[in-house]
Amino acid sequence: MDEKLQIALESQNPWWFGKEFETGVERLSFFPSLMQYLDAPEVLLLIGARRTGKSTLLYQIISSLLGRGVPGRAILFITMDEPLLLSMADDPWLIRRIVEDHLARHPGLERLYLCIDEVQHYPSWVPTIKTLYDTKSTVKCILTGSTSSLLRQDSSRLLSGRYFSCTVYPLSFPEFLRIQGILNPTIIEKRHYFEMYLKYGGFPRVVLEKDEDLKMQILKNYYETIYLKDIIYPNRVRKNSEVTDLLYYLISNAGNAVSYNQIARTLNIAPDTVREYIEYAGNAFLLYPLMKFDYSVKKQVANPKKIYFVDPGLINAVAFAFSENRGRLLENIVFIALMKKYGDIFYHRDRYECDFLVRSGRTIVQAVQVTQSLQDDATRQREMRGLLEAMDAHGLDEGTIVTASESAETTVDGRAVHTVPIAEWLEEL
Template identity: 30%
Template sequence: MTTKEILRQVVINQRNELNIQKETVRRELLDKILDFFEDERIIILTGIRRCGKSTLLKQLMQNTSGWCYLNFEDERLIDFNAKEFETLNEVLIEAYGQSKIYFFDEIQNVEKFETFVRRLQDEGKKIILTGSNASLLSKEFGTRLTGRYKVFEVYPFSFSEFLLFKNIAVNKDDFYLSEKKINLQNLFGEYLTSGGFPEYLKNQDEDYLKTVYENILYKDIIVRYSIKKEKILKGLVNMLATNASCKFTYNSLKKTLGLGNAITVKEYISYLGNSYLFFEVLKFSHSLRQQLNSPRKIYLVDQAFNKISGLTFTPNKGRNLENLIFIELKRQNKEIYYYSNKNECDFLVKEGNTITKAIQVSYMLDETNREREINGLIDAMNTLKLKGGLIITFEQTEEIEIEDKKIRVIPAYRWIIEGAD
């Protein structure tokens, strides 16, 4: 049980400690979320730990009024339960006055929070929730609030946000000016290595990244799902990190980890997905059975994790670039598959029921890979009846025409700055 006095102490302490700074990097999602404020649905911000969800909340506070706030990830609230929400609401009104907007950080730590949230919504309040685990969108939550919420996935900084962090302004002429272009390439090279975790970019402390990783592993996975085979989980994470941007099967991982069946592997990967640490990509097929039975590809949420000692991440620049492009597509809320037939293509983007884009990623096109990369893209374009395709590189630019097909070769930094289209 959490007494009213403890609740009062927590609410007032958190209110007084709120540091709403105007100089923080304006997140790209901010305007999209603000546009959604007139909608009655609950807003849910979800994403990996330390990617900037709380800062985004503060930016929303900065652009709105009449709100109250509580972060449930506070050790003083460890015994808080759903029966105490009414008392909490009384304390929030004491501290903030009557509020029309409720900001709740990490509310999924409280079982059956959905009932309270729905009551607030029925009273006409605007609700914004954050969580670092996809279990925030539990089956129970979805059942109680069917169609009454909108999810925004938050990721570490994009390259465009990284440039804002560095106070670098870019316009389209910079792509054609040698000095500016070289500077952009150097900055992108730094981003490809450093990643986009805001706090890490400020202090460059690799121990900080290790702490983030360990919190994800222990708080979001081992504790949440009562994992008993910690060594197996850590071995799996290391294998997936080593093979980021590569194909895998549950059975192949099962054999390597020395497990009796693939169920544990499948469950653990789903937990890693719920924590937003890794993402699976399916092979594109019109047959659902073939899609589910084919090898999958695995991607990591941010390239910064390759700096953690004890984890064996690939030093392969091509795979790192492919991983980065995948996350940029996820950031754009795209439905993504890979293509594999006679040849292979890294990404297919699906909108509705139609594949609209075919994208190949190659750090550098040269005589050793040019034919393979182009043939893979052309194969996908022919199969899916696409007139245009894209090859994303580190720095190369080119226009390729093969019969009636047009392929644009573009540097990754430019593709991202232009809107990843």
């Protein structure tokens, strides 16, 4: 093996020499399935937006393996973000050569854990991993990546039946509390910390930063990095200003129903281009379009979408005046929480609107409305009408209104409406 490459690998694998390495604040306990997947032969994919903690989780997995008695040399870590490896990324045999060389140097290994960070930078990763999986049963592959188009489309076609995937999001509110050592907070403390979560979001580095001005600068840097490295560069977008204008429009209207044709007219961009750019941003895990529920898939696709973002801190850093948009930020947080747990989410709109419907199989099983407060009579009537209409449309006996701090139990014509403070709702979800 080339000496420079060997030196790079040795610097990336300090456990080969019994050296300590940074594993960050413990988060692995929030991903119990990961340890289960480690004992299975299938490839494990950790995917998600940049800076959500995928690499840290990978280091925590490595630490856990070492704690279980796995020899250091049985863990081969490769980060494709490393300049030398990036310069060699066009070589389709690179990873195979590294693995073969490592196995030849250590012939007594019963199993090799091959960990590749930011695998999307290696164009030949799919056929390489497929070949390793098919021909070397003793090699367990654990990969991270920040681009869903690579890790979902290609993998589903060529790695079908050979992988498990786990999406890593910014910290949930319970994780946000845990990572700062906040255990058993009072109701007042919990709501105080939720205000911080609402404003700055859950990116781990931002959560741990004490300087509030620096928090916002970090968030702006994250946004620009995702915009450039995961949207502009990989998709070879020529008209950067169109993407800039579109993303700013979407982030300024987070939670609002928008038509792609309407956006196209507003920004003077072709509708197909709008759709394409939104797909790029979705592939980068920056945003998530939410469809209006309809039993006709064709109508679902044609109806306006509500756009939500991966983290409320990004919204505040880029577009929102925090104090003026709390309701939409609450809605964004509820959406991410529901999507993480249930996956199949829609919104309801007929005469009135309900923010979220949760589907299980072919059946709507939950209706959730989100609002800052129900103290204003007009707001209360509007939110209740939308929730009850959605419940009636899908035969639900109960529904939920998530608020900033209010709680109540209400019965309307035999149907139960639970009003729940968002901090408590997030912990109980």
